[in-house]
Amino acid sequence: MKAAVVRAFGEPLVIEEHPDPEPGPGQVRIRVEASGLCHTDIHAAHGDWPVKPNPPFVPGHEGVGLVEKLGAGVTHLSVGDRVAVPWLGRACGRCEHCLSGWETLCEQQINTGYGCDGGYAEKMLAWADFAQPVPEGVSAVEAAPLTCAGVTTYKALKVADVRPAQLVAVSGVGGLGHLAVQYAKIAGATVAAIDVTDEKLELARELGADITIDARKEDVGEVLKGHGGAHAAIALAVNEAAFGAVNSGLRRGGKLVMVALPAHGTIQVPIFDTVLNGTSVIGSIVGTRQDLAEVFRLHAAGRTKVICETRPLASVNESIDEVLRGQVKARIVFDLGAGR
């Protein structure tokens, strides 16, 4: 089976022929139909973060496909089931995080396409308990971006406890941000979308954003304050300065939800203003299996649109370059057989 492999950080990925992986106990083998290109995969391929993967590895944590082979002990899935394989590839199920609904914080977790091979391949393994069933009516191509971009932004809005009539700032209208705008609108909020390209700001308007802010020309904090300040700001821009900019536009009691992970990023949080204004800074990482089930349910009900374009896996390096140049309208999804 073909796979796109990171052989060394910062080097182009290499398309290689690998033997079909054999599922171990509790695992399944999936014939991948579609696999989204999350900016995280670029961070992974570049070794951007303090905790690094170990090359060679196959990135990809928005893989969706059909169960092809069951490992020993797997009884709740059948051959032919369509499943998605998210970042949270496995959690222990026993620790305080897993037992209190926060499996995404499990310290034993294994991350797909980072700690184990992921979905940039024709076949992949998944732990059956974390292979998320894709409902009827949701295509593999559309389920792919929902598997990370969707669940992550849906969770970020839950973490922000967004209420109707609040003002939510979405900083970065890319793969994640285009869905964050939609979830914020579903939550009843007024949405201010921030980006640095005309195309992304236009996309945000098409998806329901009430206000758009061009961070190249406008003072993000001042514009937000002109609307009374944001109750919540979801930081999805791969740009360190964007975090401080949107934090400065919070309303008293507002929350900055940090999601994006620019390499070596830090944020200066002014102590006095933070205390005086009662604002908070929260980190948010992906979402649980339950969150993902809710994301799929919303999409199956026609409540969300996935904006994506399909590409062959062979275009992986050019696709990464286009994402880095900000030239992709929302999400690239590698088509590994979705149409067949």
Ligand SMILES: NC(=O)c1ccc[n+]([C@@H]2O[C@H](COP(=O)([O-])OP(=O)(O)OC[C@H]3O[C@@H](n4cnc5c(N)ncnc54)[C@H](O)[C@@H]3O)[C@@H](O)[C@H]2O)c1
């Ligand atoms: N915390 C998590 O669980 C989690 C999950 C998924 C992705 N991520 C991270 O989120 C980030 C975004 O991922 P993505 O796939 O949406 O990336 P993307 O490249 O598709 O989108 C990033 C967007 O940020 C915009 N942008 C760049 N500079 C900006 C600025 N100064 N102000 C406003 N917008 C700006 C770009 O134009 C683009 O639209 C990445 O760092 C990724 O690793 C985190």
Ligand SMILES: CCCCCCO
């Ligand atoms: C800390 C890494 C979080 C990445 C989530 C999947 O994009």
Ligand SMILES: [Zn+2]
């Ligand atoms: Zn991701």
Ligand SMILES: [Zn+2]
């Ligand atoms: Zn655990």
